[in-house]
Amino acid sequence: MQTEHPDNDWRRIVYDALVRFCADAHSPDGETGAESSVAGVSAPSVSGTLDFRKVAGEALPLAQVAALCLVVKACVQSGDIADIWQRGATTIVHTSLDAQRVSWSWKRLLPDHFEFSWDFRSDPHHVLRMVRASNLDPRRASFEHGLVDAMTRNDDPIVFLTSSLDDLHPAVAMFDANVVPIGGIDREVLPALFAIRYPELTDEQIERLVSQVPDLNAVPPGDIDCVVLAFRQSDPNVVPMIIARYVEQSLDEVASTEPKLWRPSSVVPLNDLVGLGAAKVAAQDALAALRDWQAGLLPWNAVPRGLLIAGPAGTGKTELARSLAGEADVHLVTASYNQWQKSGSLSHFLGAMEKSFDEAKRKAPSILFIDEIDAFYTRTDLSGDGRNDSYDVKAITALLEKLDGISDREGVIVVAACNHLKFVDPAIRRAGRFDVVVEIGLPTFEELAVIFGQHLGDRTSEIDLTVCAAAALGRTGADCAAAVRMAGATARRGNRAMTTDDVLAALEGDAPKMSDDEWLRLAVHECGHAIVATALNVGSVEYVRIGGSGGECKIAVTRVLQTENDLHLSRCVALAGREAERVIFGTVVTGSGGVLDSDIAKATKSAADQICAYGMGSLGPIWLASAGSPLSVREAIAGHLPEVAEMLQVAENDVSSVLIAHRELLIEMANKILIEKVLHGGGLEDCLSQVTLNNRVA
Structure with missing residues (x-):
């Protein structure tokens, strides 16, 4: 983020270390490819401002970056970080962070004329040596007998690593050492992680997302990976909710240890x-x-x-x-x-x-x-x-x-x-x-409204529970609780009462900037799934919704044993949204494909499984791969692509005839969803009661 910081600020040190790391990665000789002002090294700064987005494209290990932030922050708070590698210096690092994470951080921080080592072999270079405190304890099996002699032969700076100060052996504790306690991940570290993982975000968006993350004090220091894993989400707006869910579980675990x-x-x-x-x-x-x-x-x-x-x-x-x-x-x-x-x-x-x-x-x-x-x-x-x-x-x-x-x-x-x-x-x-x-399954629309009411308490009168429940369809009760907490935080920052929009924003994040025609296309797509599923009697449609996180048509399929025709019908339903777009607009957009769980991917997997897993294709009763596995798709594409393509084309043709017959209903349903954002219950039944069963396809 582009914010001015003094040169001794820990963010500046982390930023410069990452710039130097990226330069090293691009240097064919392994030499520093750019000057930097890392940890007191006399060199010009790369930039007068800090913008972690500049290193976002360098495939940085995000958990290591988080550990680096924690190490630098703790060292700066304990004094001058450059004191750690002064001749004869002794430092005790108290942390439950993984030792490899700590050593990776030291390597990023050391001046150019220093090296890092876990052992005590003779070396002409200046070396910062790290030692596990237990290795200098003769009471333990890990005691290194040559360690004492090696330590007395030179005055290289030493860092003792320990997870418990109470377990320090007197041989370590007697040193006049600087103790550096490294705590767990906190919200001060998150802006850098957001900027590196999602460089398209603005400073304001990052600030808003960080503000939605709850207090991380309950997260054990060693569980840095559990927080960083939340950044696996492709949508940055979901990250605070994932972290909130983990924090809640951490609080539960802490509470469980207390009678x-x-x-x-x-x-x-x-x-x-x-x-x-x-x-x-x-x-x-x-x-x-x-x-x-x-x-x-x-x-x-x-x-x-x-x-x-x-x-x-x-x-x-x-x-x-x-x-x-x-x-x-x-x-x-x-x-x-x-x-x-x-x-x-x-x-x-x-x-x-x-x-x-x-x-x-x-x-x-x-x-x-x-x-x-x-x-x-x-x-x-x-x-x-x-x-x-x-x-x-x-x-x-x-x-x-x-x-x-x-x-x-x-x-x-x-x-x-x-x-x-x-x-x-x-x-x-x-x-x-x-x-x-x-x-148990996910809550129904009615149950979600009750759950929101329970978490909102006396604030229920100010919130439209129906709208919130519609936006939360497909979510869990824990998601609802997290959304209410985030909405409350937003309202408190504005010194005002919580609103329905606060809850919706917490559930879905910022709505995509789509035109009216694009919203209509999204509604048409989801209604296409519902109409075809009903016409082909594939299952009961529970709800159809659109929102900031996209659209969804929830279909409850009751058949357990599937025939060849059942597989065909499932492909028809999967391709119905895409074909509905073609019937109304004459074109299709990319939303039906592209990812592993897309509509086209589901239809392709179904055709591949029919041929290679279920023995229902031209090969006859032969098994080549497990159903749903990537191998099934690879086998089908490699040897039977024309057959797969024909199955999908037949399904698309059958879907087209159903949707053309229900074109007016398709438009009517889509317009209703544009207004209400969701169709369920009686309103959905009224629409789908107009669908004619298509026995020819089924």
Whole structure:
């Protein structure tokens, strides 16, 4: 970002280091290709202003850039950064950042006449040497016996790296050292990341996006990658929401380490939860049984042994466990595969698992919530290649033993959550371990309106819940909560009340600058999908919407077993939006293709699978690749491109005849969506009731 900074500002140091890194990358001899004023080196500055967008095209490792920002910021705050490589200097760097990240940062910062090294071999150059503090501790197996002699032979500057100051050996602690604590990623680092990842953004847009990111204090210092991964999104407006979701999960994990008794007043009551379907009913049944057991009316062996909930991230699985514990007025103990694995080796993993179950038993009656249970994977899919499989098998076996211990954990109901039920080992899913296994989907339009109302509280009267719910279709309850928080931040910055537009902006970001004709084309495209799906009886259309993030036609397909004709109909629906544009405008635009999940890509994959995976093409009953795999498409394109093209052309011709017959309805529906932004419920049914079933194609 183009902002003036004094020469000793950490941003200036980072900027100059990145400029020099990019120059080195372009230099064939590996020599510095541009002058720079990095960390006190006497050289002219590359620019009088800081504009990180200038290095955006250099394929910089974004996580390394973030680490560099944190290292430089911490060093500047601790004193003069150039003091670190003075002769005889000793520095203790206290951080949980990965050691390779720290060393990459030092290499970017060192003056030209310095080198960096992890060892103590003789070298004529000035060398900044980094040493893991544990390597100078004779009490540990990692102790390097020649290290002390090597350190006394020269006065090269040394940096000791440690994750805990409490564990420093006296041999390290006795040095008159400058301690540099490097914290976790914060919002001061984000502008540089936004500018490098999305160079098309203006300063004002970057400032707005950074302001939407919540406080990052809850993010562990070592989890820098989890924040940086949010920048994988192609749309920068989505990044704050992804980070907000991760921060919320981090807060949950921190809270789970503190003994706490959840009370009904601290959570949403079970009856008020929406979008959970059968999972809510199962939780209510468990609550009733638990209360009867507490009252002595029911033996423990009659209480449901466990509840396994599967569904997309953010759909309320954790909230369900909180509500169950809150209404039952019992302890909630939370754990996850990731939390247990952080403990280290297999023995530590199993010990952490044991600790969670013991805590739940000690605090009984209680709810033990196990998140990410699909991370255990399933033994039926293990590769059989040795050590890693052994680790997973033993971990699953230990979990099964814990789940089977019903007599040893009286008063403990286990609630587990996962995103993908198919990855959960069948032995974990079976009755007796989890008596109830339910899957939940994304909230409906009506449920989204209720969710927004719950998060808005007394501000509901100022917000149009219907409009917000329409914009949030296809999103989760967690997305709605994050949008309300971002909208609140926007309103507070303006010292005013929150508006509907604030919520919409948080959900979708800035609307694309499209003309009225382009918005109409987007509406026509989505209505084409809806009309064809209805005419061919492919499934029920749940809603059709357009907005700042594009358009969507949600179709619920009920067929599980698909015939050759079903595959053809699916291609017809996929190509319907593109053909609707041609029927109304005479042309098509690029939006139907270009990416892996585009309409054309879906239709092409369907044709490829029919030939190479399902044995329904000209080759007959032969299998060449798994359905949906890139190999399936490659095989089809390499040897059967004319057949694939013919399948798609036939589908497009059939779609054209359906849409020409419904041209007036197509225009009518599109105009309605232009005004209302969404068609659902009765309004959608009124439109689609005018569609004539096409038995010729179907």
